[in-house]
Amino acid sequence: MSSATALDVFDRRESEVRGYVRAFPTVFDRAAGSTLVDADGREYLDFFAGAGVLNYGHNNPAFTAALIEYLERGGIIHGLDMATSAKKAFIEAFERLVLAPRGLDHKLQFTGPTGANAVEAALKVARQATGRSNVVAFTNAFHGLSLGGLAATGNSHYRAAAGVGLDDVARLPFDSYLGPDVDTLDLFERMLDDPGSGLDLPAAVIVEAVQGEGGINVASPGWLQRLRAITEARGILLILDEIQAGVGRTGAFFAFEESGIVPDIVTVSKSISGSGLPMSLVLLRPEVDVWKPGAHTGTFRGNNLAFVSARVALETYWADGAFMDGVAAKSALLRAELDAIAAEHPEQGFVVRGRGLFYGIACDGDRTLAGRVSKAAFERGLVIETSGAHDEVLKFLPALTITEEELRRGLAIVRESLAAVLAG
Structure with a gap:
């Protein structure tokens, strides 16, 4: 059966919203490490890693073995936010291998399993903790496509799909948006201190240390340090969106680590489970954790299979x-x-x-070039x-476990x- 014929059922029955299948038109069947294999047996080298979900590669044997053992012994799969042994082991590993070595004392909130849900939770708790509604986000930001995250997302293509107004977010220029010689935070600080600027004191600023979907734009350590100082001085919460840039992608567990700052809130998803199983969490400084029980809930906020593989990932790759x-x-x-x-x-x-294994080649002279190279x-x-x-940036996102030969x-x-x- 030809690839075109194999895709007939997707063309016939799957919504027009489908995206990646248009760029990669084949039926994938199995995978290992950095290799995908389609239903015809053709192999593809993977520089995509599930859009950053598969930092440790496809079907990592360490995770597969742990998941099989857990399933065979009848371990809890669905647990809402009840206590389970799998969640307990993950929290203890995260505390020991991620929080403690970095001097962080954040609480963990397990949200619904998408990154967008983690962003929604972060924005909601920031507004509750401060009693303010306005949030500052940046040009070319991507924070998800549910309405709260979409309001903070910059891309007009995604924003146009909302169908409603996207309010309570002010947009400011990201680092180097106006060129390398302009510190864009001059504008932010001036507007905060000018009662005539029209910028209401924000509840929070949400930012990516490295913008992925926005074109691999890297915030300098100095820019992030100044942003942290500005927000701290005015009682504005700082949210770092680490959903794609985190879990080792930029060369440290968190992309913000290079700057030495400590955010108030951190959103984590994509590769946190290690295995590709859906999982998200929000890290909150204890004083920001003002939630009432059940105030942000979700049926699948207790994916225990993801807790199992996430714990094994931490113990396998982050012990040294x-x-x-x-x-x-x-x-x-x-x-x-x-x-x-x-x-x-x-x-x-x-x-x-x-930075790290998170790179792009910007083809601004011919904005169709990156897409044509991807197709070729x-x-x-x-x-x-x-x-x-x-779509002018060719984006390099290989698994962190890729071999030098690959x-x-x-x-x-x-x-x-x-x-x-x-x-x-």
Whole structure:
């Protein structure tokens, strides 16, 4: 059966809202590590990692073994927010391996299993804790597509789908939005201190230390430090959205770690379960945890299978610094190769941005180029997506466990695909 025929049922019955299947038109059947295999047996190297869900690769054997053992012994699968042994073991591991080494004393709130639900919870509790409604978000931000998160999201394509007004969010320029020589926080501070600016004192500021969907825009440590100082001085809560940039993606467990700041609230999802099972949580400083019991609830906020694999991920990869040392080495390789690609095509004006294994090549001169390279790469056996307001950034998001050989092989496909597209 041809790939086109195999996709007939999706064209016939699945909603027009489907997206990734249009970019990667085949029926995937199985996967291991950084390799996807379709129903015809064709292999694809994965530089997409489930949009950041699969930082530890597909079907990681450490997680699979733990999940099989848990299922075979009849472990609790669905537990709402009741206490279970799986949740207890995860909380203890997270406290020991994530919070304590970073000097954090945050409480954990388990929300519904999507990142958007974690953002909704963060915005709600910030408004409750401060008694204020206004929130500041930034240009090119992405915080999810439920209405609260969408109000804080910048992209007009997503915002237009809401069908209602998206209120109580003020938009300000992200770091370097006006160029490298303009500190955009000058505007924020001036507006906060000017009673005629029209900017109401916010309950919170929500920000990504590295914007993923917005085009791999990296906030500098100094910019984040100044943002933390501005918010702290005025009693504004600082929310760090670590849903895509967290869990090792930028070279540390949290993307904000490089700046040395301590946020009031942190949203975590995507790769936190390790295995790809849905899971989200919100970290709250104890004084911000003003929830009444059941005030933010959800049927699937107790995914115990995810707790099992999340605990194993922490114990396997975060007990020492070896895992991040390996990511740093692969990050240096990726950066060097992307810089070389940009240097080989000076006429294109490529800009390389990113940190860790979270990089992009911005193709601003021809905003269709990234999409065409992604398509050509897929035809050659590489899954790689685009991001940015115009989908003008070719986005490199390989698993953190990818081998150096696989990384080099994928980069060779990118080079070949770029050459083919430019040859026209």
